[in-house]
Amino acid sequence: MAHRSGPDDPDNVVALSRFRAQLSRGSRARRTDDLFAAGDPDKAIKALPPDEFFYVISELGFPDALEVLAHGTADQVQVALDFAVWDRDQISLERTDEWLGALVEAEPDTVARWVKGLDIELLALLLRKRARIYDLSLEEPPDEAEGMLWPTPDRLFVVELLGDDEQSRVTGRLLECLYRSDQNYVRRVLVGARAELDAELEELAYRWRSGRMADLGFIDFYEALEVYQELDPAVVRLGDEPAPPVRPRGETETETATDSLRLPRALAARLRGKAPFARGMAGVSNPDELAELHFALVALSNHVLSADRVIPGDEQAVTAVLERLAATLDLAVEFLGRGSEELVVKAVRNVPLTQLFRVGVSLVGKLRRLGVALQKETPFAKLPRAFHLFELEDTEVLTAVTRLRPMFPRRLETPPASGERPFAQLADVALVTAALERAGAVVALLHGLGVRPEPIADLDDPALVDAGVLARTILVARLSGDPAGPLRPLTTAVVEKFKKRFKDREQARAAVREVLPTAPGSAAEAVADRWSDSLVPLEPVLMAKSGRRR
Numbered sequence: 001m002a003h004r005s006g007p008d009d010p011d012n013v014v015a016l017s018r019f020r021a022q023l024s025r026g027s028r029a030r031r032t033d034d035l036f037a038a039g040d041p042d043k044a045i046k047a048l049p050p051d052e053f054f055y056v057i058s059e060l061g062f063p064d065a066l067e068v069l070a071h072g073t074a075d076q077v078q079v080a081l082d083f084a085v086w087d088r089d090q091i092s093l094e095r096t097d098e099w100l101g102a103l104v105e106a107e108p109d110t111v112a113r114w115v116k117g118l119d120i121e122l123l124a125l126l127l128r129k130r131a132r133i134y135d136l137s138l139e140e141p142p143d144e145a146e147g148m149l150w151p152t153p154d155r156l157f158v159v160e161l162l163g164d165d166e167q168s169r170v171t172g173r174l175l176e177c178l179y180r181s182d183q184n185y186v187r188r189v190l191v192g193a194r195a196e197l198d199a200e201l202e203e204l205a206y207r208w209r210s211g212r213m214a215d216l217g218f219i220d221f222y223e224a225l226e227v228y229q230e231l232d233p234a235v236v237r238l239g240d241e242p243a244p245p246v247r248p249r250g251e252t253e254t255e256t257a258t259d260s261l262r263l264p265r266a267l268a269a270r271l272r273g274k275a276p277f278a279r280g281m282a283g284v285s286n287p288d289e290l291a292e293l294h295f296a297l298v299a300l301s302n303h304v305l306s307a308d309r310v311i312p313g314d315e316q317a318v319t320a321v322l323e324r325l326a327a328t329l330d331l332a333v334e335f336l337g338r339g340s341e342e343l344v345v346k347a348v349r350n351v352p353l354t355q356l357f358r359v360g361v362s363l364v365g366k367l368r369r370l371g372v373a374l375q376k377e378t379p380f381a382k383l384p385r386a387f388h389l390f391e392l393e394d395t396e397v398l399t400a401v402t403r404l405r406p407m408f409p410r411r412l413e414t415p416p417a418s419g420e421r422p423f424a425q426l427a428d429v430a431l432v433t434a435a436l437e438r439a440g441a442v443v444a445l446l447h448g449l450g451v452r453p454e455p456i457a458d459l460d461d462p463a464l465v466d467a468g469v470l471a472r473t474i475l476v477a478r479l480s481g482d483p484a485g486p487l488r489p490l491t492t493a494v495v496e497k498f499k500k501r502f503k504d505r506e507q508a509r510a511a512v513r514e515v516l517p518t519a520p521g522s523a524a525e526a527v528a529d530r531w532s533d534s535l536v537p538l539e540p541v542l543m544a545k546s547g548r549r550r
Contacts, residue, residue: 032060032068045071050079051216051312058084058313062102070106074117077103079216081118082209083312089206095313096126097167104173112181115174119208124193125201130171132160133194148172153179157190217302224306227354230362233335236351238343242289243352246296267301270326275424276333277326279341280348289349296353301325303354308405324405327422328360329353334426335363364406364423370436371401378443383453391468391530394439401432408432437523442467445516445527449474451487465542471531473542478515479508479535489544499538508535 035056038044045068048056053076057065072080085096104111115123127133134141135157141149147162150172159175161168178186193201214220271278284290304325310317336351336359337344347356375381375398380389388395393411400409400420407420412431423429451470459465474487480498502508509532518524 032056035068042071046073046076048076050076051083054080054083054312058315062098066102066105069102070110072114074114077114078118079212081122082212086206086209087311088309089202091125091129091202091205093129096129097170100126100174101166101170104170104177108177108180111174111177115178116182116185119205120189120192121196121201121208122205124189124196125198125205127171127189127193128196128198128201130167131162133190134158134160135191135194150175152186152190154183154187156187159190217299218306218312219303221306221309224303227300227303227307227357228361229358230365231355231358233332233359233362236336236355236359238336238346239350242286242292242349243296245292246299246352267297267322267326270323275326275330276337276344277329277348280333280337280344283341283345284349293348293353300353300357304357324407324422325357327424328357328364330360330424331363331426331429332356332360335359360423363426363429367401367429367432367436368403368406370433371398371406371439374398374436374439374443375402379447380443380453380456383457389467390439390442391466394435394442394467397432397435398439401436409435434523438527441522441524441527445524446470448516449478450485455487459542468531468534469540469542472534472539475512475515475531475535476538476541479511487542489542491544495538495541495543498535502536505533505536508532 035041035044035048045053045056053068053072056068057080060068069077081099084099085092087095103114106114131147137156141158141160145160147160148168150159150161151157152159152175159171161171163171175186178189210220271281281290281293284293301322305312305318305321308321310321312318333344333347333356336347336356351359374390378389383389390398396409396411400407406423408423408428409432410417410419410421412428412435423432446467449471451474456465456470470487473490476490476498477488477494479502480494482494502511509529512528512532512535516524516528518528
């Protein structure tokens with residue numbers, strides 16, 4: 001490009017308008033009213049890519065989605081079932097009941113067309129799980145059957161419909177539709193279903209399903225984990241050329257490629273905002289490059305969902321994972337952009353999206369490793385698992401940051417809030433880094449005060465003790481004139497003596513600073529001040545008689 005325009009460049013109005021229009025189109029594509037407002041709704045629905053068709057159905061939910069489902073093609077229904085009825089490598093009977101119950105509400109010819117488009121192994125497996133099949137040329141059905149007996153119209157089989165009344169009705173309706181459409185086909189299915197084993201059918205059906213899912217970007221779990229492989233963010237360089245294309249060869253028409261590659265709904269709204277990645281995409285003016293970015297973003301999204309083993313039909317989980325993906329990209333773009341809008345655009349345009357995502361993953365991964373070390377590699381790690389060394393605020397930070405996919409604890413926001421959210425900016429990394437430094441200072445200060453794990457393990461109920469209790473216990477003893485020594489429960493006399501002497505927080509802070517010399521502004525000073533403030537009024541300490549807190 002001779003001229004590299006940014007989002008605020010007046011010459012970029014057309015490109016930016018096209019970008020926003022595409023985002024808007026992506027967010028509207030799943031709205032049923034838009035589909036039925038088209039000149040030919042049947043054609044509009046049939047034109048949806050199979051995965052998009054599933055998302056339309058999923059977002060509407062049954063029975064509202066029946067009107068859309070009725071227009072679906074066999075390929076669309078097959079992929080929808082690929083998304084909906086599998087739980088990892090096994091069929092989910094609960095989800096199967098929901099979808100089969102919806103499918104059989106269509107016209108018999110439509111039901112038969114859909115079902116004949118399914119993998120025959122999947123159809124046979126579903127029948128085996130919902131019925132017992134008796135070939136009358138070989139055997140008779142039992143006199144006292146568990147389920148309702150349904151003789152086939154050709155009088156060659158009797159099918160015992162299993163499950164409750166609704167499940168039996170659905171299975172029977174399915175077979176009726178198939179018999180009305182193609183008796184030879186359904187006979188072959190019934191013969192095959194009797195002859196095969198559930199495990200073999202499920203393995204074959206899953207193999208076919210995996211191939212289709214891979215075509216949509218939902219690759220093998222272990223292969224997908226590569227998106228979480230950390231790298232050194234400092235070695236990532238912003239080149240001068242666009243990232244290598246990932247679109248299959250042959251997709252050269254920008255509009256066709258863009259229309260067929262839907263941005264995930266969870267990302268579309270975020271990309272209309274002012275976050276770093278959105279600003280970077282908005283600054284890409286070349287239509288072909290923008291289409292390539294769309295393709296790469298969809299592919300990355302599906303890889304991350306695969307790596308997190310998220311079922312595509314679980315909309316809540318999909319949304320959560322893709323929000324974290326978007327936040328991770330924002331974090332990486334901010335890091336590489338270094339405060340320059342030109343570099344922000346360059347990061348999005350020229351760094352492969354998978355590598356960009358890995359930059360964000362790596363920035364957060366360093367925090368996770370530090371958090372795990374604080375939990376498992378300190379002198380107190382040998383204590384019983386019931387004992388939680390860290391105080392509540394440190395525990396919340398460590399819990400959030402040591403998850404498999406680390407999260408930002410909202411306690412560190414201003415003002416503090418409850419819960420967690422994805423890391424989205426470098427300021428989040430800085431806040432958690434400082435919090436982890438304070439947690440590390442807790443360990444160092446306790447150890448410096450003479451606290452050792454062995455006496456703690458001997459307490460009556462160590463689960464009720466944390467670093468604050470231990471620190472206050474030993475500080476009260478020191479400030480009351482007891483000689484320095486190992487941790488010992490306090491007597492009532494020592495506690496009363498301390499309370500009479502220290503009635504002001506600033507007085508307590510000054511005394512604690514003499515006992516715990518710390519560098520001004522350090523994490524250790526922050527911890528020392530926290531403990532000082534809990535001395536007046538005095539919060540729980542270890543008392544002598546029971547070894548419990550008072």
